[in-house]
Amino acid sequence: MSQFLDKKESVFQKKISCLQYISQGKDRFQHLENIEKVLRYGGNWIQLRMKEMSQNEVLKTAILARELCSKFSAKLIINDHVKVAKTCNADGVHLGQEDTSVLEAREILGAQKLIGGTANTLQHCVAHLENGVDYIGLGPLRFTSTKKKLSPILGFSGYKDLMAAYSKQENTVPVIAIGGIQLSDIEELRRIGLNGIAVSGMLTHSEYPENEIQQILDGFAESV
Template sequence: MSQFLDKNESVFQKKISCLQYISQGKDRFQHLENIEKVLRAGGNWIQLRMKEMPQNEVLKTAILARELCSKFSAKLIINDHVKVAKTCNADGVHLGQEDTSVLEAREILGTQKIIGGTANTFQHCLNHLENGVDYIGLGPLRFTSTKKKLSPILGFSGYMDLMVAYSKHENTVPVIAIGGIQLSDIEELRQIGLSGIAVSGMLTHSEHPEKEIRQILDGFAVRG
């Protein structure tokens, strides 16, 4: 059973995973430890997020994370640091609203790399579509301590309204739910129209992440 979606294959056969792990850790070693833990448990999409680390430390970590992801045939996405992504030959970048622009990132990375963008409003989604992102990370669903500058919480009703509007625009760009996601949310998010979820603490703090990973993959495999 594939954990990758085929919704966006028309552009250079890019595949966007329905489960994206956002790394956590106080330092390089914790990030790498948590990344390897998720990879060994069956994760196949890693976003390296080291917001408050100096760029040289992010690069050192990214190079090692690239080796780990290659070993497990997983994709490595770098949060924000476009030049780091290019240097370590990551599979792409994820950009927040205050990060490097999508157009600038595309100029640096080229057309075959994956670029994802964070959104909190329908206008954010439209902007991302216009600028050519490969996926949209929409949220937060609820409060999360992972992100310090948290955008307004959407809740399920917010997701519903946004996805109804989004569905009226013909496109193949998948939308991934982010921010405080729990296992019990999967079915409702899937029915609303979300293509997957991005999680952090759920897997970082799990003693048996393979169980959560399998439940997530199975949950989004049933689409119709």
């Protein structure tokens, strides 16, 4: 067991944003353009996700994204690439079910960095809790074309059942909803017990996303 897991209490108290923007773009420049737009209009948490690009290209983008996030006092999370996160001094990583293990990432990044994990079942959630994640990305709520290998859709009923079981685990790790989420979903997701949402297309395709960002931040203001 990792030495860092002895510090679970302090790890779990790290601040998690209720709005996590997952970057989109056909190349480095589009990713950075979209990231800067979200930051400029009030976003405070960026996940750099470049699944189809080389690690070298991800690193080049991450270094510039780190500068942007620092400028706006926002968190930068790197999807999957743990070594890139360490090299560019990102705030942490987000790991999918087929990515680097949480324990390995913690050994590489240390106790102070944020580590999030993707989940689709209660078993996934429990495993993440045992391995010491700082937050869980649970989904998808509904179909989304953003992710190619989409897990089974949960829907609101799936979230209700999972969160009811999750609440019995006696932990303080926040759960973020992900997957095809719309603004009209916020009230129901908050009521179910979700601590926030991760979105991509909603903000990427909005010319002026200030309204969407403020509604999300206000909607979950008391949840995280």
